[in-house]
Amino acid sequence: MRRLAPLFVIVLLAGCQAVGAPGAPLLAIPAAVEGLSLRAFGRTTGDSIVSLVTGEDCSIARIGRGEAYCGRDDAPAPPPMCTRSLGAVDCWTIPPAAWPAYRGVADGPATLNQAQENNRIGWVGRIARALPSPAPPEPATPPPPAAAPPPPVIQPGSGVPEPVTSGIAAGAAVQMLQPPGSP
Numbered sequence: 274m275r276r277l278a279p280l281f282v283i284v285l286l287a288g289c290q291a292v293g294a295p296g297a298p299l300l301a302i303p304a305a306v307e308g309l310s311l312r313a314f315g316r317t318t319g320d321s322i323v324s325l326v327t328g329e330d331c332s333i334a335r336i337g338r339g340e341a342y343c344g345r346d347d348a349p350a351p352p353p354m355c356t357r358s359l360g361a362v363d364c365w366t367i368p369p370a371a372w373p374a375y376r377g378v379a380d381g382p383a384t385l386n387q388a389q390e391n392n393r394i395g396w397v398g399r400i401a402r403a404l405p406s407p408a409p410p411e412p413a414t415p416p417p418p419a420a421a422p423p424p425p426v427i428q429p430g431s432g433v434p435e436p437v438t439s440g441i442a443a444g445a446a447v448q449m450l451q452p453p454g455s456p
Contacts, residue, residue, distance in 0.1 A: 330395040348385070348393060355379060 316332035331343040354368040
């Protein structure tokens, strides 16, 4: 509460400064909101909108620290693997291939816990992670099969079919296939 008292006094003094100027209290209110937002969240309301649109952590305070306006905090590198040796401790960034695997000296966690990961990804990442992911679309149901036409009914014939004798070529072929001496 003691930390908020000076901020409250500054907000009240901003209103006293504006006495007598038309429209000045209307300018003091957004300025106070921006100041409180910067102090409380580390970004202004405009920074919050830009962060929401880009999905990155954007803040005017980052520029003050000499960093880029928008940026992401990368995950930390994995800690080195340290094992016991004769009279010393050996540490590797890539653990040696051994079976069974070497037992490390430190028994602490090798990954970030949930609070550390939340701090690393920032509030935009937490919101994105909290939103339900869209469900995969359900496969389209195939349309019901159309009724197949009934199979054609084949009528039994009267024996050997008559040769087709249409056209000049068909007539010449029939004459060639007949034995000589037949009409």
